[in-house]
Amino acid sequence: MSDDQRLTVTDRTRHRRLREQGSTARADLDAVLRAGFVCHLGVVTDGVPMVVPTVYGTDGDTLYLHGSVASRSLRADPAAVVCVTVTHVDGLVLSRSLFEHGVNYRSALVYGVPRRVTAGDDAAELLHGLRVLSEQSAPGQWDYARRPNAKELAATTLLALPLTEASVKIRTGPPEDADSPDGALGLWAGVLPLTTVWGAPEPDPALPPGHPVPAHIAAREATGLS
Template sequence: MNRASQPSALPAELPVTDRTRHRRLRAQGSLARADLEAILDAGFVCHLGVVVDGHPMVVPTVYGRDDTHLFLHGSVAGRSLAAAPKAPVCVTVTHVDGLVLARSVFEHGVNYRSAMIHGVPRTVTDPDEKLRGLRLLTEHATPGQWDYARRPSRKELAATTLLALSLAEASVKTAVGPPEDGDGPDAALGIWAGTLPLTATWGTPVADPLLPAGIEPPPHITGRGGTRQG
């Protein structure tokens, strides 16, 4: 991800606020900003939670980041992005790493990495910052694509909303490991227990059916085939 011309980084430890305090399963929580950044860097789709016209709405969208802000984009006609700068929002990113299959259904669970970012985002209106934010977003999803594809036109920029949400207030939780009932009474049941890992990988690029013959995908796309996503 391109980090050029970015603001100063935030403190290495996440602050504890009423919204980010780990009240349950505290051992799974982390205050390390590096853990937050690792979770954000491993994905490219987030869920934006915002109240629109008095009703909660959770919208999936792509994102990018620098060291201080998360950038979200969408259409200027989108109700959720239009409402977001006027009230607090919550953005979540979650990666599922597998199922935890215990001896009892009660002890079943999920191994995961998750982050929640709280705040009131602002609409990016400065043209240079908007281009920079869109570049971060594009490069976050597909490194190398910003310099390969055509850049946005003025008309396209005008039709796009870009939000900047500070990473100052965030919460991180992860769950790893096997079931926790291996040393309890259920261990005598003779039931298999363990984890079922889940791994997503990028496939082979599939060309647009309307693409003329002889145009091959660039290395920054072909090179991702077979690699892990997340």
């Protein structure tokens, strides 16, 4: 994709509120999606929304997620549109007035009809999608841990969602009420940043003492989700 590619705006993805926070840059969408590995999947079952957290991964124009999380609603309506939302909370915007308080965040919504990927229909894509999912959250594990065998693959369904209908919102920077009458109140204002950081690996107590931590895992300690 070229760096300046724009997302096509649909009735669902048009920014109605806080327009200044909306982005239609495909690069922004990719950056938000690549910075995380847990999304919130929204499906409709009997007219009621259900929002469940689940692991995802992206590769080019496709977002992969596990099919089991939406199995009931997908059985009921295989052509139903789902919504996948990825959110990173970057900090609190502490303004002079409570009305102007807010959150610095990056968020992406992706709408689409998920395509089922199974071992029976497309074993190669299933394996590829599982690798994408795995490497997004745990880079290096695909080459280190035992890969799925035929029985495990047969028990697995992925959902593939095209990244064609999506919406991005980003809020960064300090409070915006310095120039309002509240600026004269003499109150502190600013941002309290929030960061998400990997900790020290915790070995399975069943491991023999002193079993070395693989370098690709140890190297993540104290690094953050970007």
